[in-house]
Amino acid sequence: MKSITANDSIIHFNEACYTALNEHLKVNNFSKIFILVDENTYEYCLPNFLEKLESNALVEIIEIEAGEEHKTIDTCSGVWNSLSELNADRKSLLINVGGGVITDLGGFVASTFKRGIAYINVPTSLLSMVDASVGGKTGVDLGALKNQIGVISTPDLVLIDTTFLQTLPQNQMRSGLAEMLKHGLISDENYWNKFKDLSKLSLEDLDELIYESVIIKKNVVxxxxFENGLRKTLNFGHTLGHAIESYFLSHQNKKELLHGEAIIVGMILASYISTELVGFPRKTTEEIKTLFLSYYDKVAIDKSEYKSIIDLLKYDKKNNHGNINFVLLEKIGKPKIDCLVDDSIIIDAFEFYES
Ligand code: NAD
Ligand code: ZN
Known part of the structure; x- marks a missing residue:
């Protein structure tokens, strides 16, 4: 049985989840239980979850449409209205069963409904298990601006049941895996080494790696x-990764790029820049590129597009009081934050990636 405490909430893994859940329901005597799902987790995750849930309280299901485009205040209004119409009160519980969209949005809805009701997160995508499950960030997007509205709050429990991953599409698995690879690169060479042969990883290996990834994020957070230093290291690969993600999103001729797929490119670029600027071994940068490209399709970025992507980066910087937010690596497990990087080195990094 595995359980860890992060901030004020307790994260339970696999078989420990349902014992903890049912005990929590018994002790707290909630007036009603609401379960928030999207259309996919309604189909693939909810039936198994309901089978494990033991409670005499009335259970109501609230379903929203799947996808980041629905992570909005409008969707929150819909959920707040449903809660109200279904007579939720301050002793009600909301259980969010889904990926990061559901846990971020559901956490925000619960934290604000009647000034805050209890909630539990059941992350069902790999990304939400290893990343969104820790740190207390909840919220929604505002137009094109991600996560602009939200609060920090902690769920009563986080339940990580990795059997949910059996129905997660492969591209979503790869997207979540990118954050685990990042956790290895920024904090732990031993952990990183476990990924050296990605194709040979078994499901049991993955369980252990998910557990370790959650511990790494929890320790950093x-x-x-308050995100003054160490927590910024979680941004490794994200400065350029976000710019590439936004660029692809806003150009219809580009294929859809999931967050983790963009971060993989960002991490290869950041490794190259680390070699140029802070002594990260060239051999390791080459190894990272080879490993990542053995598992992730090469993303085609034309020379003529580099400048537009760098411009997006500068826009990002402006939003951040002019601070340049590059996280580089001196070696694996030794990140360096707040690094200044010239455009010319970024262009060299793109050329290295495309070569
Ligand atoms: P998501 O919630 O959109 O899930 C991805 C897709 O997988 C969706 O279509 C979903 O319906 C489907 N899905 C989820 N679980 C499934 C399962 N078991 N079987 C089949 N399909 C399943 O996105 P995500 O990648 O999980 O999370 C991304 C979101 O998380 C973003 O909004 C991001 O801002 C947020 N996030 C938050 C934090 C945080 O600290 N709070 C950290 C990282 C990311
Ligand atoms: Zn990320």
């Missing part, structure tokens, strides 16, 4: 709750 707990050491730097």
């Amino acid at each position: 707990e050491e730097d709750p």
